[in-house]
Amino acid sequence: MHVSLRSLSIGLGVAIGVLLIVLMLFGDVPLSGVMWLDAFIHWNSLGSEIVWGIRLPRNLAGIGVGAMLGMSGALMQGLLRNPLAEPGLLGVSAGSGLGAALAIVFGLGLTPFAVESFALIGAAVVAVILLIFVQRFPQRQSLILLGVGLSALCGALMALVFNLSPSPVTTAEMLGWMMGSVANRNWFDVMMCVLGLGAVSAMSLQLGKGLRFLTLGEETARSMGIDMTRLTQVIVIGSSLLAGLSVSVAGVIGFVGLAAPHLVRAFGIKDPYLLIWPSALTGALMVIVSDGLIRLMPPTADVRLGVLTSLVGAPLFAILAYKSARSWMQD
Amino acid sequence: MDAGLMSQLTLTNVSVKLGQETVVQDVSADLTSSKLYVLVGPNGAGKTTLLKAMASLLPLKDGLIRFNGEELAGQTPARRAESIAYLPQDRSIAWDLACVDVAALGAQHLTPDLARQKSFAELQALGLQEVSDRGVFGLSGGQRARVLLARVLVSPAEVFLLDEPLIALDPAWQRQVLIRLKQRAEAGQTVILSLHDLHLAAQFADQVLLMHKGKLVKMDTPENIFVPELLSEVFNLKGELVSGDGQRTLRLESLPLL
Structure with missing residues (x-):
């Protein structure tokens, strides 16, 4: 299917906008007409708190996190070909997940911004190691090998943190974080997404x-x-910033970064530069669709966002891997 | 061409090391515009390494390479790319872009519309007008090789360095591509390519650079390179070049393996 970049971007933008409005209408607490009216007139009302303090930041954080993952995936795929x-x-x-787990195990789970900051620091440490390495060995094969090694090391350290976790409550809290969610996000989280997306978009222009x-x-x-x-270096910095921020805002949400650029390519946009922004929009759409689906489930099910995206994403990954394997056979 | 407008690529005592091994040793040559140079030599002679060194993709162990008197090592990559275009042996293309868009990557000095026009014309010259809007993943190996060659030929560079540009091409297209390259050389560009087919080298080259074990044995016209002594010493082949009617024909037969 071939769709122009412009039409695709507009289509995705409209879909996100419509979904945002729909999702604003639903939540755990049903809002009456009066409460909706209050939300727009009385700033201190319950309606206002639910609409502007809970629902809007949650939905915008979902859009922001999805956009960051989609953009980061497009950059990584372009760099690594x-x-x-x-x-x-x-x-x-x-690295980011390890940082968050450490913050929780140190008992900082409830300290404002602590888990987020630790997650960002974890991402930054890995990014700095990557950048030092790139200076000496810019080849992508070496970069992938180092990345896989760092990923495994952080995974092992995370397992150790779980292993030594002081209490089942802490373990549950860490697990909850690992499974990803945009519930109860605030305007600070939204701002982090906006800053990250703005900075990396500007970097990407070159x-x-x-x-x-x-x-x-x-x-x-x-x-x-x-x-x-x-x-x-520019792509490692940009992609790391986005990945780190997304984990810091919403925990680990798998497969959006992998799948978003693929979905854009399926619409005929193959240019590795032009697909950066539609991939961001696609990622955003994927996350809010998933978050919407979660809210359709009964609250007792409590399926987490990261789990749902991975459940949908893993089979997609397998199909893509199969297709790639077939095309390599033909080469 | 007026002598004042001639461009010149000068190699002075160039040596290149890959790992611990010196793969190119002490090569000196003056390569001027309006000529088609063909690098020949057995496997492992250092042809690809020398081409990469000329494209500034490998650091020199010794010596220097200058273009129009200016040392290449001192120039920014962007500046070098304006004067020298390089086609590697690697024919991989990561994304399924349309042929014309792949070719147009070489013409970034033009506006997008002009780049596409120029690329289309070059694809047409290389027999690919039918597939110009199709994705490269659906092409045959030979078509893909020509699309990648078109990318080089639309560039504004004065020097084309082509590493085995005829790989995957059928005999008819091998000749067509050489004719096209010869036209570009006649139009004033410097075309330097490596080739395994000595027959084609003998027919099309203005100058042949004969390489063996990392050294430039000789740079001269085909008549003076494809002589029995050099053919047997470098290639272990028995043969001679026969000229007549403006055509050069190389007759070869193999010698027993040493």
Whole structure:
């Protein structure tokens, strides 16, 4: 199917807008007409608190987190020239998760911004290790190997933290975080998403030539004037910032970063630079659709967002892997 | 062409090391515009490494490479790319872009519309007008090789470095591509390519660079390169070049393996 970039972006934007309005209408507490009226007239009313303090930030955080994951996935796939790359591949998400787990185990779970900050610090530590490494070995194979190693190390350390967890309550709290959610998010979380998306969008504007030339391989890109070390650094910074922020805001939400760019490609947009922004919109749509589905389930089910996206995403990943394997057979 | 407008790629005592091994040793050559240069030599002679060094993709162990008197190592990658275009042996394309869009990657100096026009014309010259809007994943190996060649040929560079550009092409297209490259050389560009087919090298090259074990044995016209002594010493082949009617034909037969 071929759709122009413009039509696709408008379509995705409209879908997100409509879904946002629909999701604003539903929640755990049903709102009467009077409460809705209150929400727009009386700032201190219950209606206002539910609409502007709970529902809107939750939905916007979902949009923001999905957009960050989609954008990060598109950047990673473009850099690594690999349709199976995703934001977690280089270990940033695992570092971020480890940071959050440490904050919880240190008893900072209820301290404002502590878990978020630890998650960001975890992402930053992994990103710095990656950047130092890239300076010396800019080749993507080495970067992937290091990323897989860091991811495994962070995973092992996280298992150790679980292992040594002081109480079942702490373990449950960490597990809850690992499964991802945008429930009870506030305006600070929304602001983090906006800042991250704004900063990385601005950084991405200079990546057009690099990502496109890289389509033909690293050697060709270098011979066409691209400084591969710099390009890799910019993308590692951007992608890590987005992945770290998304874990910090919503915990671990799998497969959105992997799937969003694929869905955009299915609409005929193959250019690795042009698909950055539609991938962000697609990621946003995927997360709020999933969050909406969760809210349709009975509250007792308590299925977490990250679990649902992974349940849908893993089979999709398997199909994509199968398709890739088939195309490699033909080469 | 007026001597003042000639461009010149000068290699002075160039050596390149890959790991612990010196793969290219002490190569010196002056390569001027309006000529088609063909690098020949057995496997492992250092052809690809030398081309990569000329494209500044590998650091030099010794020596220097200058373009129009200016040392390449001192230039920014972007500046180098304006004068030198390189086609690697690697034919991989990561995303299923349309052929014309892949070719247009080489013409970023033009507006998008002009780049597409120029790319389409080049694809047409390479027999790909029918598939120009199709995705590259659906192409045959030979078509893909030509799309990638078109990417180089639409660039504004004065020097084309082509590593085995005829791989995957059928015999008819091998000749067509060489004719096209010869036209570009005649139009004033410097075309340097590596080739395994000595027959085609003998027919089309203005100058042949004969490489063996990392060294440039000789750079000269096909008549002076494809002589029995050099053919047997470098390629372990018995043969000679026969010229007549403006055509050069190489007759070869193999010698027993040493």
